[in-house]
Amino acid sequence: DTEVTQTPKHLVMGMTNKKSLKCEQHMGHRAMYWYKQKAKKPPELMFVYSYEKLSINESVPSRFSPECPNSSLLNLHLHALQPEDSALYLCASSPGIRTDTQYFGPGTRLTVL
Amino acid sequence: DAKTTQPTSMDCAEGRAANLPCNHSTISGNEYVYWYRQIHSQGPQYIIHGLKNNETNEMASLIITEDRKSSTLILPHATLRDTAVYYCIVRPDNTDKLIFGTGTRLQVFP
Numbered sequence: 010d011t012e013v014t015q016t017p018k019h020l021v022m023g024m025t026n027k028k029s030l031k032c033e034q035h036m037g038h039r040a041m042y043w044y045k046q047k048a049k050k051p052p053e054l055m056f057v058y059s060y061e062k063l064s065i066n067e068s069v070p071s072r073f074s075p076e077c078p079n080s081s082l083l084n085l086h087l088h089a090l091q092p093e094d095s096a097l098y099l100c101a102s103s104p105g106i107r108t109d110t111q112y113f114g115p116g117t118r119l120t121v122l
Numbered sequence: 123d124a125k126t127t128q129p130t131s132m133d134c135a136e137g138r139a140a141n142l143p144c145n146h147s148t149i150s151g152n153e154y155v156y157w158y159r160q161i162h163s164q165g166p167q168y169i170i171h172g173l174k175n176n177e178t179n180e181m182a183s184l185i186i187t188e189d190r191k192s193s194t195l196i197l198p199h200a201t202l203r204d205t206a207v208y209y210c211i212v213r214p215d216n217t218d219k220l221i222f223g224t225g226t227r228l229q230v231f232p
Contacts, residue, residue, distance in 0.1 A: 013165075040218065051209065051222030052166060065218060099165050106218045110156075113165035 013114035015100050021120045022090065030085040030117045032100030040106045041083040043075060044099040046116070052099055058083060059106050090121045125149065125212045131227040134204075140197040142226050144210030147191045152215045155186060157195045159206040160225075166209065169195065200230045 013034045022028050032041065040059045044052040057065035058077040072094075074086040083100055097116045103109040127145040134140040146155065156171040170177055170184045172193075177184045183196040197204055209225040 042218075051224060052220075053222070054219055057218045059218070097163070101165075110168050110171065111220060112168060113158075115165045116163075118163070 013100055013102050013112055015098075015114040015117050017117060018115070019118045019120075021122065022087065023122050024090060024092070026090075027086070027088045029087065030098055030100075030119075032083040032085075032102075032114055033081055034102040034112075034114075035081055036102065036104075036112075037080075038102035038104050038112075039080060040103045040109065040111075041077060042101040042103075042111060043083070043085055044101065044113075046097040046099060048096075056085075057106070064106070087119075090119075092121050095119055095121045125153075125221070126210045126223045128208070128210055128223060128226045130224070131229065133229050133231060134197075134200045136202060136230055136232050137199055140200040140204065140228060140230070142195040142197075142208050142210075142228065143192065144194070145192045146210070146212045149190050149212050150214065153212050154215065155184065155190075155193050156211040156213055156220070157182070157184065158209045158211065158220075158222075159204075160209070161203075161206040166222075169208075171213075200228075202230050202232065204228065205230045 016031045043055040046052040055069045056075045061077045072089050076084040099116045100114045101111040103111045157169040158166040160166045172184045186193045207225040209222050
């Protein structure tokens, strides 16, 4: 298995909903990442997990809560989002950290109403 | 902030070589040059990376100038499926971060 999978592909939620995004990889990678990409903009890093521990939080609002239950799985829990949080959420993984190449999933397209 | 400058857009005829330039005049000795591309509404796809030497793989070639202040990604025989936004990224060897710039939108036409 040489890919990063993300579910769901699309998600529509209201501002009072709680939802979660899921990311999975079975390549034995020990680092996983969440990025956010607004329309017509480049991806921006949100979180980095290294060996299942949060190593970077790019000052992301607390309404986004990451979780890494094991080395293959990364979740992003969403609560009380705003319409401006609508974006493509991308997950990536790499064998380790630092110079290791990151491999991206297809993303989850999130719309907040 | 991104440390690279790329043209906003480029066109290329199908079957011809696509040469995508990138300026990184402030690059440091321990910083790698990475190239990714993103086809519409998909996740970024890794293409190639290098430090000092030119690199080639099954997708592309990366030519880095001797002073390392610029590089060129070469797709030897562009196809319609190569239409995408191409990102050139300078990445220090002591960071987990990929900082994407605005990229070059490559349009391959028949």
